[in-house]
Structures are given as C-alpha cells and as structure tokens.
Amino acid sequence: DTGVSQDPRHKITKRGQNVTFRCDPISEHNRLYWYRQTLGQGPEFLTYFQNEAQLEKSRLLSDRFSAERPKGSFSTLEIQRTEQGDSAMYLCASSLLGTQYFGPGTRLLVL
Amino acid sequence: RKEVEQDPGPFNVPEGATVAFNCTYSNSASQSFFWYRQDCRKEPKLLMSVYSSGNEDGRFTAQLNRASQYISLLIRDSKLSDSATYLCVVNWSNDYKLSFGAGTTVTVRA
Numbered sequence: 001d002t003g004v005s006q007d008p009r010h011k012i013t014k015r016g017q018n019v020t021f022r023c024d025p026i027s028e029h030n031r032l033y034w035y036r037q038t039l040g041q042g043p044e045f046l047t048y049f050q051n052e053a054q055l056e057k058s059r060l061l062s063d064r065f066s067a068e069r070p071k072g073s074f075s076t077l078e079i080q081r082t083e084q085g086d087s088a089m090y091l092c093a094s095s096l097l098g099t100q101y102f103g104p105g106t107r108l109l110v111l
Numbered sequence: 112r113k114e115v116e117q118d119p120g121p122f123n124v125p126e127g128a129t130v131a132f133n134c135t136y137s138n139s140a141s142q143s144f145f146w147y148r149q150d151c152r153k154e155p156k157l158l159m160s161v162y163s164s165g166n167e168d169g170r171f172t173a174q175l176n177r178a179s180q181y182i183s184l185l186i187r188d189s190k191l192s193d194s195a196t197y198l199c200v201v202n203w204s205n206d207y208k209l210s211f212g213a214g215t216t217v218t219v220r221a
Contacts, residue, residue: 031207041214042115042211042212042213042214043198043209043211091154099157099160100157102155103154105154
C-alpha cells in the first residue's frame with residue numbers, strides 16, 4: 001500500500017502526558033498537512049509543510065503543539081501536557097499537485 | 112460565521128432515489144472546490160472536484176454557483192454503498208489549507 005500512513009492509529013493517554021504521532025506521506029509528495037477532526041465536524045487545518053519548511057500554523061495550534069518534518073519526508077506532531085479538549089482524530093494528508101490524499105488518522109483520547 | 116456551511120442531514124433515501132444537497136462558502140476569493148466522502152471512522156477521500164461549468168462523474172453531478180457562493184452535489188440512482196458523510200471543501204490558495212464543511216450525512220436504505 002503506497003498511500004499515506006499514520007502511526008499509531010489509536011492513542012489513549014492521561015491528561016498532562018505528552019504524545020507524538022507520526023505521518024508518512026506518499027513518496028515524492030513534497031507537501032504535507034496536518035488536520036484535526038472532532039466528532040460531528042469536518043477536519044480543521046493545523047499546519048502545512050513544503051518539503052522540510054513549515055509554512056503556516058493555524059491559530060488552533062497552541063504552544064503545546066509542535067510539528068516537524070526534518071528531512072522533508074515523514075512528519076511528527078507532538079502535543080505536550082495534553083488536555084481533554086485535545087481528544088480528536090488527527091489526520092495527515094500529502095499532495096504533489098492539487099489533490100490532498102489523507103491517511104487513516106490517529107484517534108486520540110485524553111482521559 | 113463558518114467558512115463552509117452544510118445541511119447536516121441526515122438524508123434518508125431509498126435505493127434508486129435521487130438525493131441532492133448544497134453547501135455555501137463565505138470567501139468570495141475561493142479558488143478550488145471539492146466534494147470529499149467520509150465513511151464512519153475513516154479518512155476523507157476525494158469524490159470529485161467541482162468546476163465552474165459543472166461536472167459529472169457517473170451518478171454524481173456537482174455544480175458551482177460563484178455568484179451565490181454555493182456548491183451542490185446530486186446523486187442519481189442511489190446505491191446502498193453511497194451511504195456516507197459528504198464533505199464540502201473549499202480552498203483559496205490552491206493546493207493548500209482546505210476548509211471543510213461539517214458534512215452532510217446520507218443514508219441509503221434497501
């Protein structure tokens with residue numbers, strides 16, 4: 001399968017803990033995006049990379065969130081000091097030109 | 112006001128029926144328009160792009176009305192497998208930062 005992959009698929013953590021998610025985009029896709037989706041809502045944009053450069057961060061991405069794409073391939077999204085409001089599906093997408101292809105998401109539950 | 116608004120539904124229709132629904136967007140500078148499909152607890156998948164002149168893909172027809180800032184999707188001859196949430200998606204800086212509606216749920220019954 002050469003689609004976007006994300007790991008882990010599910011994560012349960014206690015409030016205050018740190019979590020890190022990984023996204024592997026489709027090979028040769030230079031653009032990578034992170035979105036967050038809560039129940040009953042559409043995905044909301046978090047941040048965007050072109051190659052290794054992070055070009056925009058949403059206001060939704062508080063100081064507790066950090067994303068990296070160190071070699072322009074895979075990306076990580078870290079949430080520090082998790083809060084219950086962080087519970088959501090975290091979706092990664094990649095694109096070369098035009099269409100964004102989504103990974104299966106990481107479902108986070110903060111207890 | 113949300114950037115993209117959709118009727119959440121649900122639209123419950125029998126197999127073979129036609130179902131249609133709209134979404135509206137607030138940014139008149141929007142450049143690209145899409146319909147994505149999302150099955151329960153799965154990722155969104157591109158259903159079709161929406162072009163100014165309207166376009167068709169099999170049983171699916173999409174229309175764009177820039178003057179009124181709305182997009183529509185029509186599904187003909189509904190199949191059970193069409194049951195899903197349909198997400199209206201807009202962006203105003205191509206290939207970047209998609210804005211999603213909350214989705215319209217369609218359930219096709221036998």
